[in-house]
Amino acid sequence: MDSPYKHELGVVFEVIQVATAISRTVLQSLLPDDAGSAANPEFASLQASLQVLKDDNTFVTAADLAIQAVLLRVLNFSFPTHRLVAEESASQLLASPALLSVVTSLAVAHSRANPFVWAHGGSDLAAHIIPLFNTAAAPQPPAVTPLDPTWVIDPIDGTAAFMRGEHYGINVAHLCGSRQILSVVSLPLLAPGPTTGPITDADTTPSSGGTILFAVRGHGAHQRLSPSLSRPLPRHADALPLAALSSVTCHGTLESAYDTLHAAVAARLDIAFPGTNLLGWVPRWAALALGLGNTTVWVYRRRDRYAKVWDHAGAMLLFEEVGGMVTDVDGKDLDLSRGRLLSGNFGFVAAPRSVHHHVLAAVKTVLQEQGRADLLANNDKI
Missing domain, CATH: 3.40.190.80 (D-Maltodextrin-Binding Protein; domain 2)
Structure with missing residues (x-):
C-alpha cells in the first residue's frame, strides 16, 4: 500500500514485531505447562516477578512495561519532536528495582535481536526507560492544534486476558491533533488469514504467527501477511440491511x-x-x-x-x-x-x-x- 506515511509504517512494523516477541516470551513464563509448573515454588516466584497490582486494582505485567519501553524509545528516536502518550507510568518500576531489572533485560535482549530496533534507540534503551515513561504519562495539554503529531501506545490491551493466555492486542496510533492518521495493531494469538466469527477470548491459536492489521486514513485497512505482502480488508456494503x-x-x-x-x-x-x-x-x-x-x-x-x-x-x-x-x-x-x-x-x-x-x-x-x-x-x- 502506497501512502504518505510509508516511513512511519516501516518504523512501527519493525518495533511492533519486537513488542509481539516480548509478549510471547512473558506469556510462556506466566502460564503453567503440562509438567505442573504452577505447583512449583520457583514458578510462583517467577509469576510474582512478572506481574504487579496497580493502584486501580488492575494488573500490569513485565510484558506491558517492556513493550512500552521499546515502543517509546524507537518512536522517540525516530520522531523526536512528536508527543508521546502511553498507558503505563514509571511508578511500578521505581518502586521495584527487581521489576525494573526484569523489564530492562527483556526490552534490551529483544531489541538486540532486531537490527533496525537496535540501531534506532535500542542500544541505549536502558538509560531512557524512566524519562520516557514519565513523559508519556504526563498530563497532556487541554487542547492540541490540528497539526500536533502524537503517538499513542497501549502496550497490552486486555492484560487480564493476556495473563490467562487469551486474546490481547498491542496498539500503536499516530494522530495529528485529534485526527487519527495511522494505526498498527498486533494480535499475537489470532491466526493470520481469513477468520470466521464469532470468536471469544479463549479462541486462540498460540502456535500461529499472529496477525498484524494496519490502516492509514483514506487508504483502507489491511492485514500484513509478510514484509512485502498485505491484503486489503473488505469494506462493509454501502446499504447494509x-x-x-x-x-x-x-x-x-x-x-x-x-x-x-x-x-x-x-x-x-x-x-x-x-x-x-x-x-x-x-x-x-x-x-x-x-x-x-x-x-x-x-x-x-x-x-x-x-x-x-x-x-x-x-x-x-x-x-x-x-x-x-x-x-x-x-x-x-x-x-x-x-x-x-x-x-x-x-x-x-x-x-x-x-x-x-x-x-x-x-x-x-x-x-x-x-x-x-x-x-x-x-x-x-x-
Missing part, C-alpha cells in the same frame, strides 16, 4: 458496563448477543475491521465515566477504514485531543455507516425505556 448486524462486545466481565442495556439494544435490533465476545477494546476494534462482527454499543453505568485514549485511538481507524462509523452515545464524533481521557464523550456506538443512525436510535430508546434518561445528553432527554 439491519438483519445483517452482528455484535462485538464484552459481556458480564466489567463492572463499569451497562450489560442489561447492551443486551436490550441487541434484542431491539434482533442481533445475536453477545456475539463475538472479547475483553480488550483493541481486539474488539480489530474484530470489527476483520468482519467478525460489525456493531458494538458501549454505555457506562455513570455519565462521568470516560474511556482511555490508548484503548481506542488508531484501533478505531481500522473499523472506519472498512466503512464503519464511530460516535459516542450522544451521536458526537470522538474527540481524541483532550489528553489521556476521552472526557468530551460518553460511551460508544459503532456500526456500518449506512445503519449507524438506526443503532444509535435504538440505544437512546432503550435508555428511555429503562428509566436511564440521566445517561443521555440534555438535548436528548424527554
